[in-house]
Structures are given as C-alpha cells and as structure tokens.
Amino acid sequence: xxxxxxxxxxxxxxxxxxxxxxxxxxxxxxxxxxxxxxxxxxxxxxxxxxxxxxxxxxxxxxxxxxxxxxxxxxxxxxxxxxxxxxxxxxxxxxxxxxxxxxxxxxxxxxxxxxxxxxxxxxxxxxxxxxxxxxxxxxxxxxxxxxxxxxxxxxxxxxxxxxxxxxxxxxxxxxxxxxxxxxxxxxxxxxxxxxxxxxxxxxxxxxxxxxxxxxxxxxxxxxxxxxxxxxxxxxxxxxxxxxxxxxxxxxxxxxxxxxxxxxxxxxxxxxxxxxxxxxxxxxxxxxxxxxxxxxxxxxxxxxxxxxxxxxxxxxxxxxxxxxxxxxxxxxxxxxxxxxxxxxxxxxxxxxxxxxxxxxxxxxxxxxxxxxxxxxxxxxxxxxxxxxxxxxxxxxxxxxxxxxxxxxxxxxxxxxxxxxxxxxxxxxxxxxxxxxxxxxxxxxxxxxxxxxxxxxxxxxxxx
RNA sequence: GGCGACGUGGCCAAGUUGGUAAGGCAAGGGUCUGCAAAACCCUGAUCACGGGUUCGAGUCCCGUCGUCGCCUCCA
Numbered sequence: 076x077x078x079x080x081x082x083x084x085x086x087x088x089x090x091x092x093x094x095x096x097x098x099x100x101x102x103x104x105x106x107x108x109x110x111x112x113x114x115x116x117x118x119x120x121x122x123x124x125x126x127x128x129x130x131x132x133x134x135x136x137x138x139x140x141x142x143x144x145x146x147x148x149x150x151x152x153x154x155x156x157x158x159x160x161x162x163x164x165x166x167x168x169x170x171x172x173x174x175x176x177x178x179x180x181x182x183x184x185x186x187x188x189x190x191x192x193x194x195x196x197x198x199x200x201x202x203x204x205x206x207x208x209x210x211x212x213x214x215x216x217x218x219x220x221x222x223x224x225x226x227x228x229x230x231x232x233x234x235x236x237x238x239x240x241x242x243x244x245x246x247x248x249x250x251x252x253x254x255x256x257x258x259x260x261x262x263x264x265x266x267x268x269x270x271x272x273x274x275x276x277x278x279x280x281x282x283x284x285x286x287x288x289x290x291x292x293x294x295x296x297x298x299x300x301x302x303x304x305x306x307x308x309x310x311x312x313x314x315x316x317x318x319x320x321x322x323x324x325x326x327x328x329x330x331x332x333x334x335x336x337x338x339x340x341x342x343x344x345x346x347x348x349x350x351x352x353x354x355x356x357x358x359x360x361x362x363x364x365x366x367x368x369x370x371x372x373x374x375x376x377x378x379x380x381x382x383x384x385x386x387x388x389x390x391x392x393x394x395x396x397x398x399x400x401x402x403x404x405x406x407x408x409x410x411x412x413x414x415x416x417x418x419x420x421x422x423x424x425x426x427x428x429x430x431x432x433x434x435x436x437x438x439x440x441x442x443x444x445x446x447x448x449x450x451x452x453x454x455x456x457x458x459x460x461x462x463x464x465x466x467x468x469x470x471x472x473x474x475x476x477x478x479x480x481x482x483x484x485x486x487x488x489x490x491x492x493x494x495x496x497x498x499x500x501x502x503x504x505x506x507x508x509x510x511x512x513x514x515x516x517x518x519x520x521x522x523x524x525x526x527x528x529x530x531x532x533x534x535x536x
Numbered sequence: 537g538g539c540g541a542c543g544u545g546g547c548c549a550a551g552u553u554g555g556u557a558a559g560g561c562a563a564g565g566g567u568c569u570g571c572a573a574a575a576c577c578c579u580g581a582u583c584a585c586g587g588g589u590u591c592g593a594g595u596c597c598c599g600u601c602g603u604c605g606c607c608u609c610c611a
Contacts, residue, residue, distance in 0.1 A: 085540080105611065118611035148609070227539095230606075236538050237607065279609085301611030302541085308610085332541085333605065342610060369548060369560070374541080375604055381547060385561040389548095392560075395575070425552080435550045438559035448575055452568090507570055514572080525574055532574095 107167035214260030396444035402530030
C-alpha cells in the first residue's frame, strides 16, 4: 500500500486515486525568465521519480507541468535585453526541455503555457467575479480572500496573523491587503490580451488553476511543487479553484524541499546558484539524480562538492554491480544471490511505498550490488549473474538512473583487445615496465584495465 | 513576531504500530595483485540538550538550544 505525505494534512496518507488506475498529477513548472538552476532540476527530478514509481506500480499517470511564459520578470528581463518577451520565454523553455531530457526526466503528458490558456483563465476570472469571490478595480481583478472561509488551510495560516505580520504593503486598489491579483491591467508597452476588464494579463496563480481544470478536471490526485510555493501560490490556487468549482481541488499536495548551497536556499535573489547547464557540463545527469535519491525529497538537500562527489562514487558503485563476470569464470553457487535479489526487490518496494523513501530504497540496492559482486568474485558466470543484474537494472530504472557505461567507438574495441593481449603476454614474461606503460597509455585514452586471477578485463571509464 | 519542517558516527542518510541503530561517501586495517585499480572482508555513533510517560524511546509528551523554509518573486 502506497502512502504519501500530504502537506494539506501534514500526515502520510494511504494513496487512493479518484479513478482506479489513473493518476492525475500537476506540477508547477518554472517561470521562464532566466536559465534554470539545479534547484529546478531537483524539483523536476523528485516528481519524475514519483511519476516513474506510480507508473511502475501500474498507474496510468497523466502528468502535467506548466510553463509560466508571461509575467513581470519575463517582461522586465526582455526589456533589459531589448528582446521580445515571447521570444525570450520560448528560448528558455527550449533550454529547459533539453535539460529535462539530459536528466532523463520523462516528458510530461502535457506542458501547457499561460499564454495558450488565456481563454480558460478569463472564463475562470469571470466566474469568480460572478460568484462574488473576485472584484474588478481599475482594470485589475482581485480575489477576495475574506470571502473564502478556508483560506489558509494549506499553509496553516490565518488571515489575522498574516495582517499582523506587517510585511504586506497596503494597496489602495485592494479591499484587503491579502487579496491577490487574478488579472493585471497592462501598462503601456507590455504584452496584453483583450478582456472584459480591459487589456491586461493574468496574475500568476490563476494560470495553474485554469490549466488544472482544463487539462485534468475539477479534482486532481496529486499537485506538486517546491515547498516555497506553498504560500502564497498553492494557497491561492486552492482558493481560486475551490471557490470556482465548489469541489476539492487536489487530494494530495506534495512539496519538495529546497536545494541548499552554502547553507542557504539556492535562488536568484541570494545569487548562490549553479545552472543546470553548468552542472551538466561537468557531470552526467545521473549524478544529479543520485544526489536527489540519496536524500529525502521533502527535506533540504545540501549541494556541496562533497555531496556531489559522494553521489558520483555511489553511482560507480552501483555500476560495478552491472559489470560482466570475470574472464574464464568457472561458475559458483548462486542461492544467496537469488535470495538477495528477491529480498532486495521486496524491501525496495516497501521503502518506495513509504512516501517514496528513495534513500532507504537505495540502501537495499547497494546490498544487492554487494551480493552480485561477491558472487562474481566467487566465479559466477554471466548467466548466473544475469537474473540478479536484471533485478538491479529494473529497480534502478524505476528510479530513473541510466547507469550507462562510457562507450568508445566500436572500432577501437578490437585494437584494445589486441593491446590487452599483448600486455598479458608481456606480463607472462614479467616485463612489468612494458605492461605498466600499456596500462598507463590506455588509461590516458579512457580505458581502465583490471587484472584478475583468471585474466585481464578492460572497460571504458 | 507568526506558521511549518528538521537536528542520528567526519559528511550524506534509513529507521514499519516504541523493544537496545540500514546503506553510501570519506578514513584506517586486511584479502587479491608483480605493482595498481576494482571487488570483497573487518573497524567506529546511544541518536542536539533537559525533563516526563513506559518494564523498555532515536521512535510518544513538555521545555530549551540550534538549523532551514514560508510570511514579497521563487522549484
């Protein structure tokens, strides 16, 4: 039985979908006004892992992730650079999708954009006005928070408390300082759409509500995003959607923790960021995924040289389990290996069922790796290793790890075989200097040589 | 100030309904090896602190300290 931590109730709950076998899932994507950083990657990876596991468990997952492609920051950045805001957004969307692919993140079922949801957004705003949940004010439209008795239920806030906080600027346009914009009147030169309230554009929160309704229906199963979105973004989404439809908006709210760089949340404003582009220029996508898997998705995740190195080494270790039998393997007893493969799978599923406990699940995978390596050392053949390695492949695949061994061009292989053979001959004659020379030179070319009891094997990397 | 999360060996981190602590990285020792690499074996924590409940608590309750997030845009 899968259990999921629900931000709404602050508890792990049994996971049950609205419709059997189908999961309707929405994750808030980025506002595309700049290059995405590894914090965005973390969020995308977390929900990719959730999605993959749900699919592995047999669900048909309708996975929607939006792009906010029109907003203040995009307009400001476009003006700064003297480019068209739509072109700017388009470019960053393309970059982001490329990064997702590099990180082995499955494509969403749908990637709606604010600019392509204008009709549904306006319908919703109009409906909220009609029901008295919103009001127009000089071309802006605001949501009337005091009209929503449930306002604050996700973030655990009370309107009175928030107003006491004194951080909220009083705005003459609004009835209440906590009211938020559904529609913003356009200033001269800004991108704008015609509407019943004059030319303008949507507020940030309304697009997600409209997309959810349009893409997935009135009530969805899972709504995800970074925990920095809980308030106000998700709170406001709930308010808009539930006041508009009168139905529960989302059953399970999942939030990932923030990536920490030097002890602080990675963000533009702090300026402590590493872009996905930068990260991927130095590491393969699996490394970032490994980093995420080794932690708890709801907790802050430390992004340090040390944690990256540990993730990299851990990956190597898992890959070691997938390597072929030793040359001339004579065979070995594999009862223990078979048993370990089975118990690993059971334990893995249990861990993942417990709110996607990837760190625990990884721990069990390492146990299987050790069992495979032990069997190999004992002389197990490829045929004997294969079932356990298949299990390892299957389960790491659920986590989205690629575990690709580095490859050279196929043409080189037979020459390397030849060199290794020559070296073996040299070793027989105890020509150590020559043997080491061959090994060192091959290493420079990215080929690792390993001398075993019964022969020598080599691999790229 | 308000709301929330968290504090387990050097680092990351797991820990089902409470019964004496997975795993990874790093470190040290060992096996294997001509040497090396990889792999394998061995070594280390009483769980922030102080109370309480209990036969028994990392695991429940209270308090203290600390860290992080949100309260403005944010994955």
